[in-house]
Amino acid sequence: MKVAIVGSTGYGGVELIRLLASHPLAEVTSVISSSSAGTSITEGYPHLTGIREELLDDVDPAAIKAKADVVFLATPPGVASKLVPQLLEAGLKIIDLSGDFRLKSPDLYKEWYKKEAADEAYLKRAVFGLPEVYGDSVQDAPFISNPGCYPTATLLGLVPAVKEGWIDPSTIIIDAKSGVSGAGRGASLGTHYSELNENFRAYKLNQHQHIPEIEMVLSDMAARPVVATFSTHLVPMTRGIMSTMYASVQGERSAQDFIDLYKSYYEGRPFVRIRPEGQWPSTKEVWGSNYCDIGFAVDKRTGRVTIVSVIDNLVKGAAGQAIQNLNLMMGWDETLGLQFVPAYP
Ligand SMILES: NC(=O)C1=CN([C@@H]2O[C@H](COP(=O)(O)OP(=O)(O)OC[C@H]3O[C@@H](n4cnc5c(N)ncnc54)[C@H](OP(=O)(O)O)[C@@H]3O)[C@@H](O)[C@H]2O)C=CC1
Numbered sequence: 541m542k543v544a545i546v547g548s549t550g551y552g553g554v555e556l557i558r559l560l561a562s563h564p565l566a567e568v569t570s571v572i573s574s575s576s577a578g579t580s581i582t583e584g585y586p587h588l589t590g591i592r593e594e595l596l597d598d599v600d601p602a603a604i605k606a607k608a609d610v611v612f613l614a615t616p617p618g619v620a621s622k623l624v625p626q627l628l629e630a631g632l633k634i635i636d637l638s639g640d641f642r643l644k645s646p647d648l649y650k651e652w653y654k655k656e657a658a659d660e661a662y663l664k665r666a667v668f669g670l671p672e673v674y675g676d677s678v679q680d681a682p683f684i685s686n687p688g689c690y691p692t693a694t695l696l697g698l699v700p701a702v703k704e705g706w707i708d709p710s711t712i713i714i715d716a717k718s719g720v721s722g723a724g725r726g727a728s729l730g731t732h733y734s735e736l737n738e739n740f741r742a743y744k745l746n747q748h749q750h751i752p753e754i755e756m757v758l759s760d761m762a763a764r765p766v767v768a769t770f771s772t773h774l775v776p777m778t779r780g781i782m783s784t785m786y787a788s789v790q791g792e793r794s795a796q797d798f799i800d801l802y803k804s805y806y807e808g809r810p811f812v813r814i815r816p817e818g819q820w821p822s823t824k825e826v827w828g829s830n831y832c833d834i835g836f837a838v839d840k841r842t843g844r845v846t847i848v849s850v851i852d853n854l855v856k857g858a859a860g861q862a863i864q865n866l867n868l869m870m871g872w873d874e875t876l877g878l879q880f881v882p883a884y885p
């Protein structure tokens with residue numbers, strides 16, 4: 541299977557290159573750049589020396605179709621919405637890592653992303669690619685919208701409890717933290733070393749573009765509208781997301797009950813690992829891997845459960861999940877090219 545990557549010079553794109561280098565059935569045949577076509581990707585990423593030496597291609601749907609069967613879009617918001625119609629009409633399969641096709645309502649996209657939405661007809665064609673929740677619809681889909689990094693960690697941590705009615709959805713609070721690679725490669729004041737190092741700060745409170753994405757899936761699971769408090773923080777580390785979630789428990793449930801429920805819900809899903817009672821995952825324990833690890837604590841005094849969910853934002857939160865979706869789209873084993881152990885320490 542021949543693969544092209546638009547946005548190959550960004551962090552998501554370069555992570556796709558890293559992971560696909562060891563995929564047994566997919567071969568990257570075109571790395572694409574809107575600003576550096578004709579130069580080698582090794583100029584910006586010397587670690588790819590000897591791995592991807594060919595020159596970057598321009599963004600040209602006909603040329604992409606001539607070289608590839610599937611295209612990954614790892615581009616900033618507002619790019620895929622314009623490119624996807626041309627790529628789909630050219631007969632390409634698509635996996636979009638951006639937020640352009642996750643929300644089905646153009647008005648909601650405009651409200652949260654502050655940009656024009658994609659054409660509604662194309663929004664309807666995109667399948668939300670969270671395999672552990674929507675596995676059946678991802679299978680064989682020609683156009684997949686990869687979930688956001690924060691929603692992946694958060695939803696995998698909340699879906700079974702919401703779906704089974706074990707927590708009151710109106711009480712959910714999500715306290716999320718991300719490493720700085722989540723903001724992409726572009727330099728900015730908020731992400732440069734002296735602003736970030738030895739610092740820890742909240743950002744986009746009640747304004748984060750992932751809020752409607754999280755609420756979309758939770759509402760689907762609860763079969764009624766759900767709104768949630770979602771707070772994001774920047775941590776002085778490169779990779780990793782931790783979502784710590786709080787909600788009121790409905791009925792008498794222990795941490796072990798939650799563990800048993802989640803183990804049963806995620807049975808046969810190789811990338812979700814449920815921790816034993818009293819053990820809560822840390823970001824380093826999934827670093828460089830496609831795992832999402834989840835742990836629980838139930839407080840009988842408050843009647844609340846605390847759920848801790850961690851991922852590597854660039855792998856399960858972006859490129860790894862995109863490859864998992866490629867595998868499902870092609871009818872392959874979903875673990876192909878993703879069977880590696882987290883790098884530790
Ligand atoms: N970083 C992360 O952890 C995650 C990122 N995402 C999403 O994935 C997407 C990519 O993120 P990330 O790799 O971090 O971002 P980066 O900023 O690191 O890279 C984005 C790349 O897109 C390319 N690009 C910019 N404008 C255009 C355009 N008009 N047409 C084609 N290509 C363009 C740029 O390369 P060039 O100038 O060479 O074309 C750039 O390198 C974003 O939508 C992001 O929100 C989703 C989940 C996690």
Ligand SMILES: CC(=O)N[C@@H](CCC(=O)OP(=O)(O)O)C(=O)O
Nearest residue numbers: 638639688689718719722723749
């Ligand atoms: C640390 C950091 O800045 N993270 C980014 C994640 C952006 C992202 O992945 O955006 P989409 O999923 O919407 O494309 C943020 O919080 O906006």
